[in-house]
Amino acid sequence: MKDQTIICSQSKIAGCDFALYPMTDQFVHVIMKALEEVDTSKVWVKTTDVGTCVRGKIVHVFDVTKALFLHAAQTGHHVVFSGTYSIGCPGDSAGDVFLAEDDIRLNEAQSSKIQQNIAGKFSLYPLGGGDYMDMIYSQIEAMKQEGIHVSSIHYATRLDGEGKDVFNGLEQVFTNMEKSDSSHTVMTVTISANSPSKKDVDNNE
């Protein structure tokens, strides 16, 4: 894979280090089937025993992670996606990425057909700057424009709605951060589908 790596100095490398957790004895099958159904050819991918890392352009990193979660959730099992999106890390190495791809999303047609109610949360960490709390608050406001129910919890912001809308909102916020003054942004995300637990939406936003 590394031999095919194409570096483009014009774009920053985006990436997501994530895992899918299907709470079922068939967890291997659920994960493998999602991986079969999703086209990952526009991102660099590495899977290990502690998770999967994808790297590439922002659009493709989100296209692939959204599609993997939605396909796994469609099985009806309780499935959780837990991931860390990152861009601009000064300690990042230049390789392990495809950046010369176009912006056409390979999995959008399939993903847009999947209806899946989710409960989730996200946290944004703009690193290296003193005004990071203002950046966080403004992106929480931006998330409220995406058709998602947004509420406050300790250490994160809770999101409830359609899975595809939530991933689209997260991509918008992450893209806003990439265009902002923050040179290095990390966003942690947890998205849960088909939980047997009662919803716990706090309306005190």
Added chain:
Amino acid sequence: MKDQTIICSQSKIAGCDFALYPMTDQFVHVIMKALEEVDTSKVWVKTTDVGTCVRGKIVHVFDVTKALFLHAAQTGHHVVFSGTYSIGCPGDSAGDVFLAEDDIRLNEAQSSKIQQNIAGKFSLYPLGGGDYMDMIYSQIEAMKQEGIHVSSIHYATRLDGEGKDVFNGLEQVFTNMEKSDSSHTVMTVTISANSPSKKDVDNNE
């Protein structure tokens, strides 16, 4: 619970927003049993459909999260702990915490008996300061002194070893950060036990 909240302005509130993911049809039973076996009386706890939040002194936040993971992993199922530890967030509210407790760990005697090989990873995010990468690098070095195999992966640092040693190392690093110049530190952690996947330890540290 809120009525019993005791605030102590001398200590910063530490917290962990986490979930246990047992990859089995019996996931509810595994989680409930771990919660029964662990004494959480020295931390504030709230569980929702997207995870559990514990808040209190650093020692008790780590005592409880370590014990919950080790008890769940002891069932032999593939179990993953995924959590975000945080201290010093300027947007944090003062409540929902017990800080007037002593430093005696309620679960250490049980946890120290549990042998459990794990594979994990952690990332440290010191917020609001320009020299955050140096802080991160020095804590990765500190982790190597804790009897854990430490290696580099994209967006995180991989940890392999005994589960209790790994949690002890994470607590040490988090405590070091609390004593450092960083006023607000976030640490994300993923710890996996009993995975059927082949270990993927990179020795190129």
